[in-house]
Amino acid sequence: MAELTIEIDPGEVGLDADRLARIDQHFERYVDDGRLPGWLAVVTRRGKIAHVGMHGQRDVEAGLPVQADTLWRIYSMTKPITSVAAMVLVEEGRLELTDPISRFIPEFGASRVYVKGSGLKPVTVPATEPIRVWHLLTHTSGLTYGFHHAHPVDEVYRRNGYEWGVPPGVDLASACAAWAGFPLVFQPGTEWNYSVSTDVLGRVVEVASGQSLDDFFAERILGPLGMTETTFSAPEDDLERLAALYSPDPETGRIARNDAMGAGALRRxxxxxxxxxxxxxxxxxxxxxxxxxxxxxxDGQRVLGDRTVAYMAQNHLPGGADLEQIGRPLFAETTMTGMGFGLGFSVVQDAAATKVLSSPGEFAWGGAASTAFWVDPVEDLTAMFFTQLLPSSTHPIRSQLRTLVYQAVVD
Incomplete structure (x- = not known):
């Protein structure tokens, strides 16, 4: 079990300890007034952990507190790991960013694009451009999520059982075959829409590598990095460490246990x-x-080349646009204005436009249960926040955390 402990006095890395304490003071109120069950926050600078804060319960009903070794459903914070996996294969020449994904998933060879009509009777035209690997990495593929409730194609996903997840018994190959048969929301490469793109990318990784996604993760990323507790379900021996999942009560806004969604993490x-x-x-x-x-x-284990990581953290949206210009006006795990998108991460393009303290080039993502992380190469800083409140759009946790972290940088 990896340790998560403070490694350096904050003052030695340009952080003010009293100001860092504001993170804990602020988010303690979220627990005390019933908006969050519990949380854990980590801030590092210059490669050293300078702050670890935690408060509340990992399981309110059982009275179990959040601890440093609590396990969390990270949901879409899986996406950067899958994106790194794809880039490992790019570095080896087994994938190219320009490859049509039909090379790996033939069902995507005849994609069609929605132009009008209802979810029951969509009118479509052939895709003028194949979905390529980089479209999956940047969410410019034309795929969508059934939970968006913003477009007739979203309804197609829901009617076929793809709202939050996949129908019972469906594996990744079958899910991709189903998604390939649904219309695209737009022509690939023309817009940005948060979607199942990274799930499809996971299938591309499987086919290109000849390994299941969990085996590839374990061999090429998790194993080398010593990430022994990152899995597709909580180990049976560690279920007590897994935080319970909560959602806001529609009447009171206070947390209500959500075992229906939370149970997915209990079994492979x-x-x-x-x-x-x-x-x-x-x-x-x-x-x-x-x-x-x-x-x-x-620690001597190289997963990617440094140029590759820097390339992933550039804005890859067409024309250098930000998400506000090219993105569909719907839910994503990021704000849109001033924010670009790289190969698996949001990327700060214009810090002033985001209206949140940040650095140009900072890259980040979050998960549906209000978890979040970011990496700031300019300030040599990382931050992470873990809780289990679904959906992540319930509270402005991420913008508040950014402000609270950056106001503590004083060198």
């Missing part, structure tokens, strides 16, 4: 979701963020 899934399937510990995900901050290497 039939469908290995590269878009949202992993359970992890803060110590494990800390190692992943440090690998990214250090340009693909940690």
């Amino acid at each position: 899934p039939t469908c290995l979701s590269g878009g949202g399937g992993l359970v992890s510990s803060p110590a494990d995900y800390h190692r992943f963020t440090q690998m990214l901050l250090r340009g693909g290497e940690l």
Whole structure:
């Protein structure tokens, strides 16, 4: 079990300890007034953990507190790991960013694009451009999520059982075959829409590597980085460490237990979701963020080349646009204005436009249960936040955390 402990006095790395304490003071109120069950926050600078804060319960009903080794459903914080997996294969020449994904998933060879009509009777035209690997990495593929409730194609996903996850018994290959048969929301490469793209990317990784996604993760990323507690379900021996999942009560706004959604992490899934399937510990995900901050290497284990990581953290949206210009106006795990999107991460383009303290080039993502992380190469800083409140749009946790972290940087 990896340790998660403070490694350096904050003052030695340009952080003010009293100001860091504001993180804990602020988010303690979220627990005390019933908006969050419990949480854990980590701030590092110059490769050293300078702050660890935690408060509340990992399981309110059982009276179990949040601890440093609590396990969390990280949902879409799985996406950066899948994106790194794809780039490992790019570095080896087994994938190219421009490859049509039909090379690996033939069902995508005849994609059609919605132009009008209802979810029951969509009118479509052939795709003018094939979905390529980079479209999956940047969410510009034209795929969608059934839970968006924003477009007739979203309804197609829901009617076929693809709203939050996949129908019972469906594996990743079958899910991809189904998605390939649904219309695209737009022509590939023309817009940005948060979607099952990274799940499809996980299938591309499987076919290109000849390994299941969990085996590839274990061999090429998790094993080398010592991330022994990051899996597609919580180990049976560690279920007591897994935090319970909560959602806001529609009447009171206070937390209400959500075992219907939370149960998915209790057993190995039939469908290995590269878009949202992993359970992890803060110590494990800390190692992943440090690998990214250090340009693909940690403790002598190199997962990616440093140029590759820097390339992933550039804005890859067409024309250098930000998400506000090119993105569909719907839910994502990021704000849109001033924010670009790289190969698996949101990327700060214009810090002033985001209206939140941040650095140009900072890259990040979050998960549906209000978890979040970011890596800031300019300030040599990372931050992580873990809780279990679904959906992540319930409270402005991420913008508040950014402000609270950056106001503590004083060198």
